[in-house]
Amino acid sequence: METVPDDAPVPALLADLVDVALVTKPDLQMDRVSLTRLFEDEMVAVVPAGHPWARRAHLTARDFDGADLVLYDFYDQKRIPSMPLPIPAGARPARITTMPVVTDLVVEMVAGGQGVTVLPNWVAAPYTTSHGLALVRIGARPLTRTWFCATRTGTHPPHVEAFVEELTSRLRAPRTTGPDGPGS
Template sequence: MALDRPQLELLEALASAGTLTAAARRLYVSQPALTLRLRNLEDQLGIRLFDRQGRQMAPTRAGQRLIETATVVLRELDAAERDVRTLAAGMVGSLRFASQCSTNYSWLPALLRQFHEEHPGVEVRIEPTAADRPIPALLADRIDVALVAKPDSQMHAVDLEPLFVDELVAVVARNHPWAGRDSLGADDFTDAHVVLYEVYDTRRSAAALLPLPAGAWPARLTTVPVITELLLEMVRGGQAVTVLPSWVATNYQASHGVTTVPMRPAPEPRVWYCATRKGPGSGALDDFVGLLRERFRTQRPGKAQVIAVPEAAPSPAG
């Protein structure tokens, strides 16, 4: 059995579109032509790949198995074509980077400029990772290096270098009654409206622990998508407060009219690691990791500590 790229694209299009009409539109062919392609493929394989349920196309077990393979193969083909174009343009390679927290990227442009001065022929690609899980992506060779803080059951299978520890602080409007306080305790949150990232939504089956002093429970909790600007716009009005790492909040104090207040006792600290696959890396990868290490050694809110890596635990937001 030998499947070509058009057949793989047919399977992926039918799986994602759900109907022959929508899949034909996506592939820029007529519906009769696509129907004939599917019939020929099923005849070639000697098995039905989709059941027709009205207009909907539901994959059979055989179809689902081929769809899974088609998704992987097409992704790898696209990546290989990008790499070849990169080489044709005079580049000598690429380095794939991912981070578990979108707010991290404010520091990245300066680091990339320095890296490209040393490695002008290496392209750095910022890669998204499925379900925000870079550790499995590392092990599957879909990325080369990641900045991680959220525990994963496979963390023992990669090399982890601790970089720094977050100091979580309350963030309030400058005219909020808490502004200027030396610190906040659990009781202070009894009457508070707290707005946090959606991973802290207590209705979720795997909700993260609230980043508040032990025993604190706010009078009202609102969760929003992981968009820091949205979080701070809600705080700016003075009716709600939030919690962020101090190094993130500092970037927004001037632009969003907010200030920070320490919490006592402090919430559980969060350690950030540089994660790479085990074994020797390339010179470019080693230099990129070195730049990460230097950046967070000189510009971080707290000292990095060697802390035991848990096997698994709830994941806090970035």
């Protein structure tokens, strides 16, 4: 099994480095692959339990104005192409600190009071008790992202077809949080 950088699954697929990719974010070459919709997960704000947002029912774009965000480095706005920030449109954070895609590192920064982050609910939930964090819905309607199984167009070897079929059947099941959380 081959792994590729988080920001290059579609190019790796097109270069025959991998046969299947799980993707959530747009790619300039997305129209050159076949996509199968799998599931949606909810993105939530992650804050220390004592943070003013911790008791809020949900956050708005205005809440993010002036906030210090700690995000994975694929949200670095200097990258080309840059990923849209996982916050409501129109929000104007004061500072964005980007970190390697190491959840423990981002969580430690938030727990240490260095800012707030936005993570998938199923990723953040295990840290709430151990790190004294709270998860807060973003928007009156949940901020979600859609996961897809991406393959090259055309026919595939039987083992790839079987893998995609198994993956699709398991990840399309009804869920309330994500691949490993309740409802999975």
